[in-house]
Amino acid sequence: MPSRRAVMLGGLSAAAAIPLSRSAAAEQVIAGLRIVSMDFGLAETLIEMGLPPVALPDPASWAQWVVEPALPPGIVNLGTDREPNLEILAALKPDLIVTTPYLDAIAPLLARFASTRTFSVYAPPVGHAFDRSVVATNQLAAALGREGAGEALIARAQACMDEARLHLAAAGLAGRPVLAVNFLDARHVRVYGAGSLFGDVLERVGLVNGWTQPSNYWGFSTVGIEALAASPASRLVYLEPIAADTLGRLEASPLWRSLPFVQAGRVIRLPAVLMFGMLPSAMRFARQLTLHLAGERDDG
Amino acid sequence: MADAARAQPRTPAPFRVGPALLVLGLGVLGLAGTVANLAMLLPAGGWWAAMVRPDASVPVQLLAAYSFAPRLVVSLLAGAALGLAGAILQQVLRNPIASPTTLGIESGANLALSSALIWMPGLLDFGREWVTLTGGLLAIAVVLLLSRRSGFAPLVVILAGMVAGLYCASLAALLALFESHYLAGLFLWGAGSLSLQGWEEPLFLAPRLAIAALAAALLLRPLALLGMEDAQTRSLGLSVGMVRLAALLVAVALTAFVVASVGCIGFIGLAAPALARIAGARRIGAWLLASAATGAALLWATDQMVQVAAGVYAQMIPTGAVTALFGAPLLLWIIPRLRLPPAAAGSLAVRLGQSAGRPGRRLLLLGALLLLALTVSSLLGPDPLGSNLGGWSLALPGDPSAVWTLRLPRAVAALAGGTLLAVAGCVLQRLTRNPMASPEVMGVSAGAAGGLTVAIFLIAETSRLEQTLAASLGAFLALIVLLLVARVSKANPERIILAGIAVGALLDALVSVLMASGDPRAILLFNWMTGSTYGLDTSAAGASLLAALALLALLPLVRRWLGLLPLGEDTARALGMPLGAGRLLLLMLAAVATALATLLVGPLSFVGLVAPHAARLLGLRRPLSELYGAALIGALILVTADFLGRTVAFPWQMPAGLVASMIGAPAFLWLLSRKQVLA
Numbered sequence: 001m002p003s004r005r006a007v008m009l010g011g012l013s014a015a016a017a018i019p020l021s022r023s024a025a026a027e028q029v030i031a032g033l034r035i036v037s038m039d040f041g042l043a044e045t046l047i048e049m050g051l052p053p054v055a056l057p058d059p060a061s062w063a064q065w066v067v068e069p070a071l072p073p074g075i076v077n078l079g080t081d082r083e084p085n086l087e088i089l090a091a092l093k094p095d096l097i098v099t100t101p102y103l104d105a106i107a108p109l110l111a112r113f114a115s116t117r118t119f120s121v122y123a124p125p126v127g128h129a130f131d132r133s134v135v136a137t138n139q140l141a142a143a144l145g146r147e148g149a150g151e152a153l154i155a156r157a158q159a160c161m162d163e164a165r166l167h168l169a170a171a172g173l174a175g176r177p178v179l180a181v182n183f184l185d186a187r188h189v190r191v192y193g194a195g196s197l198f199g200d201v202l203e204r205v206g207l208v209n210g211w212t213q214p215s216n217y218w219g220f221s222t223v224g225i226e227a228l229a230a231s232p233a234s235r236l237v238y239l240e241p242i243a244a245d246t247l248g249r250l251e252a253s254p255l256w257r258s259l260p261f262v263q264a265g266r267v268i269r270l271p272a273v274l275m276f277g278m279l280p281s282a283m284r285f286a287r288q289l290t291l292h293l294a295g296e297r298d299d300g
Numbered sequence: 301m302a303d304a305a306r307a308q309p310r311t312p313a314p315f316r317v318g319p320a321l322l323v324l325g326l327g328v329l330g331l332a333g334t335v336a337n338l339a340m341l342l343p344a345g346g347w348w349a350a351m352v353r354p355d356a357s358v359p360v361q362l363l364a365a366y367s368f369a370p371r372l373v374v375s376l377l378a379g380a381a382l383g384l385a386g387a388i389l390q391q392v393l394r395n396p397i398a399s400p401t402t403l404g405i406e407s408g409a410n411l412a413l414s415s416a417l418i419w420m421p422g423l424l425d426f427g428r429e430w431v432t433l434t435g436g437l438l439a440i441a442v443v444l445l446l447s448r449r450s451g452f453a454p455l456v457v458i459l460a461g462m463v464a465g466l467y468c469a470s471l472a473a474l475l476a477l478f479e480s481h482y483l484a485g486l487f488l489w490g491a492g493s494l495s496l497q498g499w500e501e502p503l504f505l506a507p508r509l510a511i512a513a514l515a516a517a518l519l520l521r522p523l524a525l526l527g528m529e530d531a532q533t534r535s536l537g538l539s540v541g542m543v544r545l546a547a548l549l550v551a552v553a554l555t556a557f558v559v560a561s562v563g564c565i566g567f568i569g570l571a572a573p574a575l576a577r578i579a580g581a582r583r584i585g586a587w588l589l590a591s592a593a594t595g596a597a598l599l600w601a602t603d604q605m606v607q608v609a610a611g612v613y614a615q616m617i618p619t620g621a622v623t624a625l626f627g628a629p630l631l632l633w634i635i636p637r638l639r640l641p642p643a644a645a646g647s648l649a650v651r652l653g654q655s656a657g658r659p660g661r662r663l664l665l666l667g668a669l670l671l672l673a674l675t676v677s678s679l680l681g682p683d684p685l686g687s688n689l690g691g692w693s694l695a696l697p698g699d700p701s702a703v704w705t706l707r708l709p710r711a712v713a714a715l716a717g718g719t720l721l722a723v724a725g726c727v728l729q730r731l732t733r734n735p736m737a738s739p740e741v742m743g744v745s746a747g748a749a750g751g752l753t754v755a756i757f758l759i760a761e762t763s764r765l766e767q768t769l770a771a772s773l774g775a776f777l778a779l780i781v782l783l784l785v786a787r788v789s790k791a792n793p794e795r796i797i798l799a800g801i802a803v804g805a806l807l808d809a810l811v812s813v814l815m816a817s818g819d820p821r822a823i824l825l826f827n828w829m830t831g832s833t834y835g836l837d838t839s840a841a842g843a844s845l846l847a848a849l850a851l852l853a854l855l856p857l858v859r860r861w862l863g864l865l866p867l868g869e870d871t872a873r874a875l876g877m878p879l880g881a882g883r884l885l886l887l888m889l890a891a892v893a894t895a896l897a898t899l900l901v902g903p904l905s906f907v908g909l910v911a912p913h914a915a916r917l918l919g920l921r922r923p924l925s926e927l928y929g930a931a932l933i934g935a936l937i938l939v940t941a942d943f944l945g946r947t948v949a950f951p952w953q954m955p956a957g958l959v960a961s962m963i964g965a966p967a968f969l970w971l972l973s974r975k976q977v978l979a
Contacts, residue, residue: 078950083834085951086706091684109835187495222497226367229359243417245424253498255366258356 005073033144036092038081038099038110040066042119044280045137046098047072049149049154055092057081066274068284081286082106089113098140117143122276126217130200133278157279164205164286171294177210177233178202178293179261182275183242186249189228190275199278201285210235218276226255235266237289239273268292319590322579326597332602334372341368347512357424361836366498373502375494375603375619376596378558379568381509383595385554386569387576387588388516391523391545395454396577398554399570402458404465408439411468414475428560429508432642436556439464440548445777446973459736460969462651462801463906469808470904470958473830492617494562494603501561515550516588523547524584561603565620566805567627568595574634602626617813624809631802635785659925662918666932673936674715677943678708682950707946709841710741711832714942714956715935716844717833717900718907723851724893725908726915726927730862731886732786736797738909739775739894743803745903747778748895750807753814753825771893778803779891808904831902831957833942847896850929851889855927858886862923902957906964907934913968936964 037043037053040062047069055076056062062071078084078093081103089097090113099107099114101123102144111115119136119262121129134154141150168174180198181189191211192198196219210233215221228236236259250256261267270288274281338347342360350358354365362463382400389398400406412435416423423431440891443460450456516523522543558565572595573587581590603619610617681703725738732742739745751774753769759766785799811829861882864872873879901907937959945954 079951079953083953085684085953086835087681087703088684088951090703090706106835109837128466154543188493224367224493225497226495229363249500250497252500255362255365258359258362258366273520276377 010170010184033096034092034094035144036078036089036094036097036114038078038103040083040274041133041276041281042098042100042136042140043071044069044151044274045140045278047131048153048280049144049146051139051144051146051149053098054094055088057084065272066277066281067272069280084110086113096143098143120217121247124217126172126215126219128194128195128200129197129219129277130204130282133197133282137279153279155281160283160286161201161204164290167290167294168205168207173293174206175208176235177208177231179210179228179231179233179236181228181236183238183246184222185243186225186246186253188222188224189238190222191228192220192275195219197275197282198273198285201282201289205286205289207289220275225250225253228259229255233269234261234264235293236261237268237292238268238278239270239275241272242269253297306690310563318831319576319579319581319586319594321697323574323593323597324593326601330597330600330604333601333608337368337604337607338364345513346364355394362575367496370499370502371494371496371603372600373499374496374505374562375599377502377505377509378494378562378565379572379599380592380596381505381512381554381558382599383572383576384513384516384588384592385551386549386595387573387591388519388523388551388554389569390573391588392544392551393452393454393457395452395457396574397454397458397570398461399567399573401465401566401570401805403440403443403461404463404468405436405552406559406564407465407472407827409433409436409467409556410564412438413559414472418475422957423576429504429557432560433553433556435468436552436559437549439468439902440552442969444695446969449973459741459797460973462741463965463968466906467961470830470961470965474954488565493620494606503563503784504643505557509554512550512557513592515546519543519547519550520585523588546714557756563618563620566624566662566809568599568623571595571627571630571634572598574631578634599623611816617972620811621813624805625813627811628802628806631805632781632785632799635799635802659920659922659929662920663925663932665827666929666936669717670845670932670936670939673939673943674711677946678704679941680947681707681736682947684951692806700796705838709836709838709942710942710946710956711939712845713833713836713900714938716841716848717897717905717930717956718911718934718938718960719848720844720851720893720897720934720936721901721905721908722911722915722930723927724857724890724897725934726912726930727858727862727886727890727893727914728908730865730923731890732796732884733866733868734796735913736909738906739890739897740804740903740906740908741784742782742800743778744775744782744800744891744894744936745806746804746807746899747781747893747900748772748775748902749829750774751777751895752828752899753807753810757814767899769894771899772892775895775898776888776891779887783887823928829902829904831904832902832953832954832955832958834953835901844896844900851893852928852931854889857922858882858889859923862927901938901960902955905938905957905960906968907937907960910964910968 001202033051035046035051035053036055037046038057040056043056044066045051052072052272053075055078056071057078057080059071059075073160078088085167086109089110094114097114099110099116099118101109101118101120104118107116107118111241117140119140121132121136134157137150137154138147141147141153165174180192180196180202183189192209193211193213193215194209195215199211199215199219202209210231211221212231213221256262270285270292273285273288277284324838342350342364344627347364350361350364351369352365354361358363386399389400389403390396392398409432411430412431416431440461441455444452446460446464447453447456525543555569573591573597576587576590576594579594581587596956599619602623606617606619606622684703721739724744726741728737728742728744729735731737739748749772751772752772754774755770781803782796782799786796811825814825861872861877864875864877865882865886867875869879897908911930911934912926914933915926918929918933920926920929938956941960941963942956945956945959948954
C-alpha cells in the first residue's frame, strides 16, 4: 500500500528519502533505478527483465488485461494513462519514465519529472508488432544498462515460439488458418490482422492468420461479425474479457452458427492476453494457443 | 391557437410536396442504395431467393439472408418507431420540436444501459428493453417535472430535455473515460451501429413496436383532441392527464425498444415528423402515419448510404452518428420553415430591472470567494503517496516539491475559462434577447471544438496559436450560421436555440464517427472535449488569464450597447446605437471569448448558460454588474470544479469541464424549474 511507504508531512518531505517497506519500490532502490512505465507492454517487459516499475497507470486493470507476468505488489496508481497524476509523479521522483508514441502529447510534460524515453511498437506506419517489440526490448535494455537481460528475454521469446510451433505441428495444426478476436458485444468484434502482436505470433507458431484485410497500426479492425464470413479460417480464438450475455446472443444468430468454425465446434476461449503488449504477451499468447488448440482432437 | 400539429409552413407553395411524395423520394434513395449494396454483395443476382431461402453452402447468400436483410428490416422498423415516437411527443406536448433526442429520452435510456453494463450486468438478464425503458422514463419524468410550472411551455420543456440529455451524455462520457481505452464497445453502442447477424433484432423489435403502434392507434382520437386547449378538451369529457401519460408511455417505449436493440439513432424522431408536416400532412392520423413512414424511409436511405460508404472505405461507420450528421443540417433547413405556436414565440426576454442595492458589495464578496477558492485549490490536495493527516497535504510556495506549481496553472486556466464563458454567455443573452442563449446551447462552443477538430486532423502539428485561430474561426462560423437562421426566422428565440442544438449535434456526430474509427487522435480529442485542464503550463495559463482580463477591461466600452439591445432593435436604433456594426463587434467578442474558453475547459461546461442567470439571481442586473458578477461566478464554478475533479477520485482526475457540467446542468435545471417566467 502506498500509505505504508510514504510518511510525508504536508508534502514538504517529498525530497527526503521515502521510507520503504517490502515492495516493488524497495527492490527498485536496491536495483538502483526507479522506473515509471506509462504503458503495460513496457511494464511487462520491465518485469521480465527483473526491473519492475514503481508506478503504472491503472494497475488494478492489469489483472483484467495482462494477467501474466504477475504485477509485483505495491505499485503506485497514476490514474489514467492519458492524464497521469503529476503530483504523484513529482512525489515519486523517478529516475526514468518510459512511454510510447500513443502518449506523445504528454511526453514534454512527463520530461519535467524525469528523463523520459519513448519506445515505439504501435505507431504509424503499419508494421509488425513482434519485430518492433524485439527492437524496443533491445532499446529498453540498453537504456537501462541491462543489455544481457534484454537479449535473454528475446531468446526466451524465440524459444517459446519454436516450442509452440513444435507442439502445434505435432497436433497436426501446422498451416491451419485461425482468427483471433475480442468480442466488443454480440454484434461486433475486434479482429487482429497481419502485423498485430497476435497475427505475428500466429505466423511464428506455424499457423496462418485467417484475417487478411488491412488493419490499422494497432493491428486490428473493428467489424461486424458478418465480416468474418469472408475468412477461410477453420478456427476462431477469442480472448477474455467477454460480456456475460454475448455468447448466448451469438448462439441465436443463424449467421454466426453458419460460420465454418462455429459449425465445426472450433470456437476457443482464451484467457486475457494483452493485445497491445510486447514479448511477454506474445509468449503468453503462444502458450495459451498451444494449451487450448493442441489439446483439441483435430480432424479438420 | 397553440396547435403544433396544425402548424403550417411559412411559404406554402414550394414545400407542400405531399407526404407520399416525400416518402417516395426518400424511398427511391433507399432503393438505389439497396440495389447498389446487393450488387456488391451478390454479383450473380438471385437476390430475393438468396434472402428468403439462402443456400447454406454459399457464404454470401447467408450474408444476404442473415445480415443484409435483417439490417434493412431493422432500419425500417427503428426509423418508423422513432418517427412515430417523435410525432406522438410533439402532439402530446404541443411542441413542434419535441423528440426522443431533444427530450433526453435517448440519452437517458443509453445511460441506463451503459451503467447496467458496467455495474449491474445481472439486470440485463431481465431484458435490455426494461433497463432502457426505465432510463428513458426517468429522463422524461425529470424533464416534465422541471417544466411543470411553465405549463409545459415548449421552450422550457425542450431546454430541460436538452440539458438533461446532455447531462446523461456527460455521465456516459465519464463512464467511458474511466473504462480502459482497450474497451470500445460502449462507444459503438452510443453511436448506433446497425450491423446485424441474424433476425433476432427484427424479431425483438417487430412485436414490441406493433403493440406500441396499436396503442398509438387506440390513442388517436384522444390525441387529436389534445391539440386543443386543456379547458376545451376537459369539457369534452376527456381525462387529459391519463391520455397524456398513456401517450408519453407509448413514445418512451418506442424509443426504449430501439435503444435496447441497436442503440442511439439521433434526430430521426425530430426530423421525420417535421418533414411530414412540411410536406403537408395535417390531420393527426395522417401525420402520425406519415411521420412513421418518413422515419422508416429516412433511416433506410441513410443506412444504405452508410453501407455503400463502408464498402468503399472498408471502415465501419455507425449509422446513428451519421443520421445526426445528416439530421443536423436538415434541421437547420427546417427551422425557419416551422410555424411555432404564437404563445411561445417572442415571449422571452432578458428580464431587466433595477439592480438590488449595493452591487459593489456583492461583487466584492464574489471576488473574495474566488480568491479563497483559488488559494485552497492551489495549496491543498490529497497526499500523493500516503494518508497522513487525513490524506491531505498542504503545498506552500517555497516548498521544494513545488506541488503548487502543478496546481496553480490548472486553477488559473479554469478561472480564465470560466470568466470567458460567462462573459460570452452574458453578451449572447443580451444580444439575442434570449435568457437561454449561451455559447454551449447556441452551438458556439461546438463550433470552436469543430474548428479545433479540423485543425488537429488536417495539420500534423498544431501550435497553440493555430489552435486558437481554428477554434475562433469555428466559433465565429457557428455564430454566423445561427444568426442567418435567426434573421430568416426573425430572431425567434426557440429557433435560434434549436439551430444551436443542431450545430452541437453535428459536432457530436463528427466526433462519434472519428471515435469509431479507432484513430488515437480521436481519443485525445475526446479527452479534450470533456474539458480537461490537465497539463496546462504556466505560460498557457498566464496567457489565458491575460486574455480574460483584457476582455473584462474592454467590457465598459460596450456597456451602453449591452444595455440597449435587450430593449429591442427599434429602441436601440432610436437611441443611436449603430446596430449592424455593434452587433458584429459583440458577436466577434463572444466568438473569441468562447474559442479561448473552449480550448481551456472544453465545450460542455454550461457555465456560459448558468453564470449570467446566477448573477441576475443575486440581483446583479445592470449590464456591467451582471457581466462582472457572471464572470466571477463562472470563474468560481470552474475553479471549484477543477479542484473537485483533481481531488475527489484521487489519483484519478476528472476533467474540470465535465465536473462543471455536473454542477452546472442540475443548477440550470433547478433554475429553470424555479424561474419559469416565460409562459
